[in-house]
Amino acid sequence: MKANTNAGWLRSPSAGNGVILALGILLPLSLVAAVSFGTMSLPLQDVYGVLYYKGMHALFGVPVPDQWAAGSALHDVVWLIRLPRLVLGAAVGAALAVCGVVMQAIVKNPLADPYILGISSGASLGATLAALFGVGAVLGARSVGAMAFVGALVVSFAVIFLANLGGRATAVKLLLAGSALSAVCGAYSNFAIYLRNDDQAPAQIIRWTMGGLGAANWQDNILMVVAVLAGSVFFVTQSRTLNLMLLGDDSAVTLGTDLHIRRIVYLVITSLLIGLSVYNAGTIGFVGLVVPHAVRLLLGTDHRRLVPVSALAGAIFLVWADVACRTLLQGNEMPIGILTSLLGAPVFLYLMARHRYGFGGENG
Numbered sequence: 001m002k003a004n005t006n007a008g009w010l011r012s013p014s015a016g017n018g019v020i021l022a023l024g025i026l027l028p029l030s031l032v033a034a035v036s037f038g039t040m041s042l043p044l045q046d047v048y049g050v051l052y053y054k055g056m057h058a059l060f061g062v063p064v065p066d067q068w069a070a071g072s073a074l075h076d077v078v079w080l081i082r083l084p085r086l087v088l089g090a091a092v093g094a095a096l097a098v099c100g101v102v103m104q105a106i107v108k109n110p111l112a113d114p115y116i117l118g119i120s121s122g123a124s125l126g127a128t129l130a131a132l133f134g135v136g137a138v139l140g141a142r143s144v145g146a147m148a149f150v151g152a153l154v155v156s157f158a159v160i161f162l163a164n165l166g167g168r169a170t171a172v173k174l175l176l177a178g179s180a181l182s183a184v185c186g187a188y189s190n191f192a193i194y195l196r197n198d199d200q201a202p203a204q205i206i207r208w209t210m211g212g213l214g215a216a217n218w219q220d221n222i223l224m225v226v227a228v229l230a231g232s233v234f235f236v237t238q239s240r241t242l243n244l245m246l247l248g249d250d251s252a253v254t255l256g257t258d259l260h261i262r263r264i265v266y267l268v269i270t271s272l273l274i275g276l277s278v279y280n281a282g283t284i285g286f287v288g289l290v291v292p293h294a295v296r297l298l299l300g301t302d303h304r305r306l307v308p309v310s311a312l313a314g315a316i317f318l319v320w321a322d323v324a325c326r327t328l329l330q331g332n333e334m335p336i337g338i339l340t341s342l343l344g345a346p347v348f349l350y351l352m353a354r355h356r357y358g359f360g361g362e363n364g
Contacts, residue, residue, distance in 0.1 A: 016305035023312035037323045050078040088216035089322045090315035091224045092277045097314025099270040100288025105245040107171040113289035117178030121185035123278040126151025128189045132196045145279040156271030211284035211337030239303035286344020
């Protein structure tokens, strides 16, 4: 009885607002704290000296001591390597978590995540063609990520097209189309590797599909952060429609809302966010599954709280996941996709085993 009372309190609007405020404070604190962790040991005084004087110089023109000034080793490690990857991790974590929430509403499947509709397979195929055959080489050093972005978008639009054949797209048709295209993309990726017959090719593709934040830079981060903020705000404004999607099309029509066009619009926007995430960090699985589930179990299924809390929780989760990847193995860095899969796969199996789990009811 006590657990039910606590659950009811957590799902109240005031508690949801409190959680949003707490996570909104915890996120920047996590970014600042996480900068001090890394494969290279740095004195805390130097780490926070760089951040402090960087901010003071930008705001008030305060001179920066030589040991922390731009061009110094300390400055480059903290400001150009560690902090950009943490900011990217926060943006990608928020994007994947929000996309997971939306995908689960679109297909009415609590076990869905951003890659269930074949989007990750499309990204992998694009990356494979770029790495093995030079497709998109005109795009420069980031051609692999750029082609992964293109592949994700192409598959997303293909899913929408196939799901609308013979009538309007439904949750079931989207799932079937996504599963079919995922298998096709996977087959073509393997066939491309076989044709290339290069011993180094599989290793190159596998490294990319493991995910990583090491290529982060401030220029790409700005676009990623702006896109995530815009997408998150948009989906917060669509909370009522996302709630209606859980009831089904028939119920939504009786309430005066046609979900067909909105489902397609939401899928396009989530595909853009996933494509940007894949472009910047490779494929990082299970974040869009685990984070929304944890939030839903605590706060319920109302998307007015579910979307913003999932975004903040996903950002914090991936920040500290990156810290773990850089510190768990002495002198080495674990690909972040491996860690999220190690954490997410058992949760996925547990949720599948809980056959009573759904969007409604006590467990919703």
